[in-house]
Amino acid sequence: MKESPSMLSPEKQEQLQENQPVPENDSGKQNRNILSVVFSETDFAKRLSELVIEPLPDDYQPSYKNDFKLVDNNKVNEHQLLKLYHDISHIPLLDEQEMHDIIPYPDITFDFLNNNHCLPISWNADHTVMAVASPYNLGNFALLWKNLYDADIEFLLSRSAFIKRYIDELYDKPEDEKEVNWEGSNEQTLRDLAKEAPIVRLVNDIFTRAEESGTSDIHIEPNENDVTVRFRVDGMLKVILRQPKSQYAAIASRIKLLAGMNIAERRLPQDGRIELAHATSPIDVRVSTVPCMHGESIVLRLLEKDSAVFDLEKVGLDPDIKEQLTQLFNMPHGMILMVGPTGSGKTTTLYCIMNILNTEFRKIITIEDPVEYQLEGLTQIHVKAKIGLTFANGLRAIVRQDPDVILVGEIRDRETAEIAIHAALTGHLVLSTLHTNDAAGAISRLVEMGVESFLISSALLGVASQRLVRRICPVCHGSGKISSDKEGETKRCRNCMGSGYRGRVALFELMLIDNELRKAINEHKDTNDITEIARHNGMRTLKEDGDIKVKQKLTTQSEVTRVCKMDIDLGE
Numbered sequence: 318m319k320e321s322p323s324m325l326s327p328e329k330q331e332q333l334q335e336n337q338p339v340p341e342n343d344s345g346k347q348n349r350n351i352l353s354v355v356f357s358e359t360d361f362a363k364r365l366s367e368l369v370i371e372p373l374p375d376d377y378q379p380s381y382k383n384d385f386k387l388v389d390n391n392k393v394n395e396h397q398l399l400k401l402y403h404d405i406s407h408i409p410l411l412d413e414q415e416m417h418d419i420i421p422y423p424d425i426t427f428d429f430l431n432n433n434h435c436l437p438i439s440w441n442a443d444h445t446v447m448a449v450a451s452p453y454n455l456g457n458f459a460l461l462w463k464n465l466y467d468a469d470i471e472f473l474l475s476r477s478a479f480i481k482r483y484i485d486e487l488y489d490k491p492e493d494e495k496e497v498n499w500e501g502s503n504e505q506t507l508r509d510l511a512k513e514a515p516i517v518r519l520v521n522d523i524f525t526r527a528e529e530s531g532t533s534d535i536h537i538e539p540n541e542n543d544v545t546v547r548f549r550v551d552g553m554l555k556v557i558l559r560q561p562k563s564q565y566a567a568i569a570s571r572i573k574l575l576a577g578m579n580i581a582e583r584r585l586p587q588d589g590r591i592e593l594a595h596a597t598s599p600i601d602v603r604v605s606t607v608p609c610m611h612g613e614s615i616v617l618r619l620l621e622k623d624s625a626v627f628d629l630e631k632v633g634l635d636p637d638i639k640e641q642l643t644q645l646f647n648m649p650h651g652m653i654l655m656v657g658p659t660g661s662g663k664t665t666t667l668y669c670i671m672n673i674l675n676t677e678f679r680k681i682i683t684i685e686d687p688v689e690y691q692l693e694g695l696t697q698i699h700v701k702a703k704i705g706l707t708f709a710n711g712l713r714a715i716v717r718q719d720p721d722v723i724l725v726g727e728i729r730d731r732e733t734a735e736i737a738i739h740a741a742l743t744g745h746l747v748l749s750t751l752h753t754n755d756a757a758g759a760i761s762r763l764v765e766m767g768v769e770s771f772l773i774s775s776a777l778l779g780v781a782s783q784r785l786v787r788r789i790c791p792v793c794h795g796s797g798k799i800s801s802d803k804e805g806e807t808k809r810c811r812n813c814m815g816s817g818y819r820g821r822v823a824l825f826e827l828m829l830i831d832n833e834l835r836k837a838i839n840e841h842k843d844t845n846d847i848t849e850i851a852r853h854n855g856m857r858t859l860k861e862d863g864d865i866k867v868k869q870k871l872t873t874q875s876e877v878t879r880v881c882k883m884d885i886d887l888g889e
């Protein structure tokens with residue numbers, strides 16, 4: 318709001334002067350006739366106690382303050398709370414995606430809105446639509462509004478962070494808001510900042526939104542004048558919010574505190590972990606900070622810990638490919654390689670296979686850098702090169718541990734390659750990844766590392782190359798729009814946020830090493846020849862698999878072109 322409080326009428330100035338929240342009375346009972354909101358606090362408290370993980374505190378009384386204390390302490394998340402408010406009060410939930418140009422309400426102060434956790438969404442002379450963060454005291458609120466503005470009021474329930482964001486953006490904050498200098502603050506100041514309720518809520522809100530949108534990475538980037546929060550969803554980055562630079566120190570400190578990092582250290586890169594226990598399934602968050610021009614760049618990688626995530630069905634393999642792959646990993650010994658650039662989903666696919674192999678009859682040992690997902694039943698080893706625990710050293714120890722299956726995170730050097738191949742030739746099933754574009758390229762890569770061709774040809778069972786393309790949204794079929802209730806009108810598809818895509822599907826190229834290929838490897842045939850032989854024997858290339866998935870309307874031609882073009886850029 319751009320007008321200063323002095324432009325208000327004297328009476329309104331007086332009423333708003335104190336900047337106090339609307340006084341609470343016994344839940345606004347006598348005012349219920351003024352609006353149709355009925356909010357039974359007893360029913361609410363009962364349902365809330367069923368919802369929270371632990372029993373409610375003894376002194377719990379339904380109120381905005383107490384409810385949000387539960388949110389801040391991770392006893393309940395704000396979405397669950399809002400849904401419950403809605404169930405009990407029948408106040409509609411605001412659709413954030415429908416909110417675009419919100420115009421500031423004339424004659425109202427920042428503090429009034431901030432203290433009452435409310436935001437005018439739209440209005441005319443005698444009617445106001447107001448977003449509120451809770452259904453408490455709305456009877457009183459409506460009465461006050463009527464007195465102040467001579468207007469009826471209609472409420473919509475909304476997340477407190479949404480309201481706060483727009484209040485901050487649209488209305489002038491009083492000057493005394495403290496600006497915190499990122500460089501100069503001492504540790505205690507930063508710790509205090511990190512515990513302030515609005516920051517706790519903002520960071521929780523970022524996590525909730527990330528979970529809901531299927532985000533893989535959260536990027537928090539300090540710029541000269543603001544802080545940008547971007548989410549990577551289905552491989553694409555998108556700006557989610559911009560916060561004033563003044564909040565950066567608090568946001569960064571909050572995250573560093575949660576991740577167990579050193580808050581005072583701002584000049585060196587750090588990494589840490591946060592476990593989000595309060596989600597539908599636990600999520601492991603890997604946090605990394607790197608100092609940059611305007612503060613520390615913070616990237617949070619979200620890893621779902623639930624093994625249900627690793628479902629080979631969800632990778633999107635064609636039935637015939639899946640059948641071939643299943644036969645491969647059920648072999649008692651030999652080596653299977655997954656190739657593709659970073660972010661091609663090869664680790665996820667390997668974990669899907671691990672999840673199938675993971676039974677009490679098999680000993681599975683992994684060596685990874687880092688251990689990305691923890692699966693129960695697996696013995697997982699984290700490479701620590703600094704103390705000499707390299708892939709090669711670790712692998713040597715693993716073979717003495719009587720494993721059936723060994724997963725080597727990545728083969729990067731001759732030594733590791735040779736130990737892995739030796740293990741594959743001595744009765745173990747070995748799975749690993751290599752950094753090459755296509756399946757046939759894996760063979761020349763191993764040869765370049767110095768591995769003998771006859772060892773490769775005798776150990777290798779198959780090589781799979783994978784890419785991820787975005788999946789066409791099943792709700793809007795890729796248009797990003799759906800028809801609205803009104804005739805002829807369309808609105809943005811909520812399932813894909815208007816992008817036309819939701820989730821990803823794998824393009825897969827599976828090269829099975831048959832006798833003919835074994836011979837070709839021994840004869841040092843080059844990558845092109847090996848590809849030709851494999852294709853002749855039935856291998857489908859990534860691009861061909863992509864074309865099939867375009868025909869099946871699972872993805873688009875532009876997606877297939879995009880990931881295949883990346884291959885050319887990557888070179889070999």
Ligand SMILES: [Zn+2]
Pocket residue numbers: 790791792793794795796797798810811812813814815816817818
């Ligand atoms: Zn859609």
